Amino acid sequence: MLALVMLVNRTGAMVLPFLSIYMTQALGFTIQEVGTVLACFGLGAVTGSWLGGWLTDRFGNFWVQTLSLLLSVPLFLVIPQFTSVEAVSIAIYVLSVVTESFRPANSVSVARYARPENITRAFSLNRMAINLGFSIGPALGGFLASISYHWIFYGNALGASIATLTFILFFYKRKGTVRTKQAEPIPASSQAPKSPYRDWLFLLFSLLCCIYAICFFQLLSTMPLFYQKGHFLNEQQIGIILGFSGLIVVIFEMLLVHIAERRLNYASSIFWGTALCAVSFALLPLPTGYWILYASIFMLSISEILAMPFMASVAVKRASKQNQGAYMGLNALAFSTAHVFSPFLGTRIADNYGFNVLWWGTATVLVGVAIGLYFVVRKM
Incomplete structure (x- = not known):
């Protein structure tokens, strides 16, 4: 089910592949201004990855994933209202922080719900779902963008909404795989690892x-x-x-x-x-x-x-x-x-x-x- 949620979410990922074209065609940004906005997306990804891991350790992977998916919906809907380089840069940064905080929480979730002997295959399945979603999302995004660039944001919001509902319905109050804790051997040397x-x-x-x-x-x-x-x-x-x-x-x-x-x-x-x-x-x-x-x-x-x-x-x-x-x-x-x-x-x-x-x-x-x-x- 985690892979299904990831598949639905990545299938709806239509904004990023067309973001550079959207900014040059619809907003009239120069190529260098497009690079600045996309660099802000990268900064948001760095921040979101750290923040998602920090929040997951304190509040649990379920709530971090739920809030990441849920908060991304209104952000996708309001971004088309911004038209200046500064406003779009800030909006894209915030969006990236919110969406990328999903990744570390999702990784913890995969490890929690998979059986110990299946963890590697579970991560492989999750990665396959991401790539399959990315193979569908841009194709759908290209069709919607040919109608109106605003529709790629609306499509992304719809995908995040469906992923949120699917995730909540299946994982709310669901317990992960119980693992027996084994005593770890004491290291032969007390020297801190390099x-x-x-x-x-x-x-x-x-x-x-x-x-x-x-x-x-x-x-x-x-x-x-x-x-x-x-x-x-x-x-x-x-x-x-x-x-x-x-x-x-x-x-x-x-x-x-x-x-x-x-x-x-x-x-x-x-x-x-x-x-x-x-x-x-x-x-x-x-x-x-x-x-x-x-x-x-x-x-x-x-x-x-x-x-x-x-x-x-x-x-x-x-x-x-x-x-x-x-x-x-x-x-x-x-x-x-x-x-x-x-x-x-x-x-x-x-x-x-x-x-x-x-x-x-x-x-x-x-x-x-x-x-x-x-x-x-x-x-x-």
């Missing part, structure tokens, strides 16, 4: 992960603008391409991760995932037809499958049992920080130098990141 912020090799790894994510997250900011301005696609066509990305992850993730675990080590899998990301961006400037966009997004989706799960696994393996949370937190912070810098840098490069310079530059950076990650992970 902080990830003093682990210079892991800090370098996290920095490279952040740069990879800055490049990858162009998917949510400059790429929709490029589809519209560079290839003159309409909202429905853009929605179908973005939805295709989520569908590829749903279809191939479990298979490719299984193959990579058996035939590749962590360093090789992350290297090829990052290299494919470089190829996907290098394809975009080619003066070919509509099909090249699908080839590029396909490569980008395979890159996500090969790189991101294994980046998280590296963080887990690097840590000890006493500081696993700290290492995972730093790894998550690298990706959250990328949400801030990705739209801010990408839109400014595209506006000042053109999209082709952005794509070639991104591909070049990713080649260097792929090589760096390969040697750093091997050394780790």
